[in-house]
Amino acid sequence: MSQNTPPDVPALVRRGHTYSRRGEYARAAEAFTQALEIDPTDADLYFHRGNAHTANGDFAEAVGDFTNAIDIRPDYSAAYHNRGTAYVDLNELDAALPDFAKAIELAPDDPDPLNGRAAVHSRQRNYDAAYADFEAAIALAPRTFRSFFNRANAYAAQGRHEEAYTDYTAALGVNSRHARAYIYRGLSLESLGRPDEAVADLTTALRLLPNSIEAFWHRARLWSEQGNHSNAIGDYTWVLKLEPKHVGALNLRGVTYADTHQHAKAMADFTTAMRLDPTDAAPVFNRGLSHVRTKDMEAAVADFTAAMLLTPDDPAAYIQRGYAYHELLDPERAIADFTEAIRLKPESGRAYFARALAYRRKGDFPAALADASVAIERNPKSDSALNLRASIHARLGDYPAAIADFLAAFEIDPDDPATLNHLAWLRATCPLDEVRDGAAALRDATRACELTDYKAPGYLDTLAAAYAELGRFEDAVRWQEKAANLVPGDQQPDYETRLELYKAGKPHREGVKPITEASEAGAPEPTPDAS
Numbered sequence: 118m119s120q121n122t123p124p125d126v127p128a129l130v131r132r133g134h135t136y137s138r139r140g141e142y143a144r145a146a147e148a149f150t151q152a153l154e155i156d157p158t159d160a161d162l163y164f165h166r167g168n169a170h171t172a173n174g175d176f177a178e179a180v181g182d183f184t185n186a187i188d189i190r191p192d193y194s195a196a197y198h199n200r201g202t203a204y205v206d207l208n209e210l211d212a213a214l215p216d217f218a219k220a221i222e223l224a225p226d227d228p229d230p231l232n233g234r235a236a237v238h239s240r241q242r243n244y245d246a247a248y249a250d251f252e253a254a255i256a257l258a259p260r261t262f263r264s265f266f267n268r269a270n271a272y273a274a275q276g277r278h279e280e281a282y283t284d285y286t287a288a289l290g291v292n293s294r295h296a297r298a299y300i301y302r303g304l305s306l307e308s309l310g311r312p313d314e315a316v317a318d319l320t321t322a323l324r325l326l327p328n329s330i331e332a333f334w335h336r337a338r339l340w341s342e343q344g345n346h347s348n349a350i351g352d353y354t355w356v357l358k359l360e361p362k363h364v365g366a367l368n369l370r371g372v373t374y375a376d377t378h379q380h381a382k383a384m385a386d387f388t389t390a391m392r393l394d395p396t397d398a399a400p401v402f403n404r405g406l407s408h409v410r411t412k413d414m415e416a417a418v419a420d421f422t423a424a425m426l427l428t429p430d431d432p433a434a435y436i437q438r439g440y441a442y443h444e445l446l447d448p449e450r451a452i453a454d455f456t457e458a459i460r461l462k463p464e465s466g467r468a469y470f471a472r473a474l475a476y477r478r479k480g481d482f483p484a485a486l487a488d489a490s491v492a493i494e495r496n497p498k499s500d501s502a503l504n505l506r507a508s509i510h511a512r513l514g515d516y517p518a519a520i521a522d523f524l525a526a527f528e529i530d531p532d533d534p535a536t537l538n539h540l541a542w543l544r545a546t547c548p549l550d551e552v553r554d555g556a557a558a559l560r561d562a563t564r565a566c567e568l569t570d571y572k573a574p575g576y577l578d579t580l581a582a583a584y585a586e587l588g589r590f591e592d593a594v595r596w597q598e599k600a601a602n603l604v605p606g607d608q609q610p611d612y613e614t615r616l617e618l619y620k621a622g623k624p625h626r627e628g629v630k631p632i633t634e635a636s637e638a639g640a641p642e643p644t645p646d647a648s
Contacts, residue, residue: 126152126159133165142173160189162194179203194223198230210237234265239271247271262291266298269305278305304335306558312339330359334366336464339367345614346377364394372403380407381508402434409441417441432458436471443471448479466495470502477509485509500526502537511543516552519543535602537565538576545582548629555586578612585624593619602635 124132147164156162166183174190183200186193200538201216214237220230235250253269254261269284285302287296322329331397337352353370355364371386384407388528390400405420420439428434439454455472462468476485489506493499507522526536541562544554562580569576578581579602585593597619601612615625 124151124161126155130162130165131170137169137172140172142169145169146173146175146178146421158189160186160193160603162195163189163544164193164199167196167199167203167210168484171199171206176203176206180207185439192223194227198227199225201230201233203235205240206530210241213237217336226247226257228261228264230257231257232261232267235264235271236267237273239267242274242382244271248465250490257318260291262295262298262454266269266290266295268333269298270301270571273301273305276308281305283307292327296322296329296332299325300329300332300335303332305583307335307339308547312343315339315567316343328359330356330363333359337366337369341373346373349373350377353506362393364390364397364400368397368403369409370398371400375403375407377409378410380411396427398424398431398434401427402437405434405437405441409437409444411443414441414445417626419446423463430461432461432465435461436468439471439475443475443478446478448475451475452479464495466492466499466502469495470499470505473502473505473509477505477512482512486513499538500529500533501603503529504536507543511547516543516549519553532564532568534568534573534576536567537561537568538573538579541565541583542579545579545586548626555583558583558586571599572610574600574612577603581615582625583621588624590619 119620129148129152133145133152133506136142136145136148146166146169149162149169151158153162153166163182163186167179170179172183180200183196183203185199190196193596197216197220201213201220204210204213204216210498214234217234218229219225221234224230230252231254235247235254237246238244239513248268248271251264251271253412254264258264262343264283265288268286269281272278272281272284281304282305285298285305285639288298289302292298299318299322303315303322303333306312306315306318314337317338320340322332323336326332333355337349337356340346340349340352349539350370350373353366353373353470356366357370360366367386367390371383371390374380374383374386382405387400387407390397391404393401399463401420402424405417405424408414408417410421418438421434421441422440424434425438426429435454435458439451439458442448442451442454452472452475455468455475458468459465459472469488473485473488473492475484476488486506486509489509490503492502493506496502503522505588507519507526510516510519510522520540523536523543525534525538529538530536540562541558543552545558545562547553559580562583565576566573566580571577577596581595581597581600582592584590584596589614594616597612597616601609604612619626
């Protein structure tokens, strides 16, 4: 035979399959094309080329080839099945269903078209039909990975994670080296409240597929939720090594850096994420929170304002900008932002709580009281809101109501140092004899100090007041001196005034703790946007 003699069809078919095994799908398709030029009536050649096109991601061309195969051989069940799969890849689900149905009709003992149709039903949320097909496929082939895996995916999509877990486990019993099955079982375990097992599954997935961005991403989330910030940062960093422009990983690594007080690194990540996707409000908002935490309120205002432009219907940015204005001693702007947040989400108590703080700082105590009461109605278990309303009652001179709210907060969390401090201060310094209780004040103040390792000057100040109320002025002087040495310079005159009282053998009478950054009920720790 001459060296220039063209290869015959069997040789071209062998060449095409060799290329396919190597993953060279375009060259495989070309080999089958050459065979078709020799014999355009061979349905199998169209079928093989369609498979090569599918593997190469050329789904429309694949549909054309499977159609030609069916036209030549109308009972070609595998061609119907594979055309249905190509339609699914093209997201033409309605076109896929009749192909799977025809394949089932032609080959009733083949579980593959049943699985294919079940997967389409699942994507269309026709779960009853999907489960019926999965059951039929499993009855035909009880050891088929695909049937259990796809049914597990359907269960997970419905939030039926116990059943999903069972099916993922069955799938892994068939193929114990399938990384995605471990990933998805891990996610179901997370939903079932079993985070340690979820981490173990994700770790196994990474052992099988070391460059899985999905596994690193989810394991990083779980590490973060468990408070294992160093591991979370490590996994987010791996995501970014594999996909440097992964905005979600930049945002959440930034959140994790912020949670560990590494604000410069956090802001660098947020800034990079903002540059990569200027339409994503999450890193803008989160950078604003880092500015709040580093006391750069002007920069925080700028970022929250930018976040509002991206998500104008989200009340969170208004609340946080309001808190920034609150810290800038601009109650009018703070009140305006909190009012807009209430308009956007009137059912939430969070903005009412915030506006109550602003009204209190402004000195409008009746308005503050009204908002604090609404916040409590929205969330009766909020000890912060109860403490806030108690402080407002005290400002208005209603000390019994203040004690009642402080005690209600204490019932919610008996070991909250702020609540204990509030109670102790009022019991030590209230102008009404019937409210004061020095022994109780000393007990609660001591507990608050124990919980904070005697490092909070406001709590030491209260401890001194409790000793003074009991007539133990030497102890009062000793603790007041310690408190005065710990406070910032602008607060020292207030502390020293009480120190002079105790040196003179006089208790302090006030009824409510002075509103300072250290002692007021204050804004809650801001919550980052993890979206």
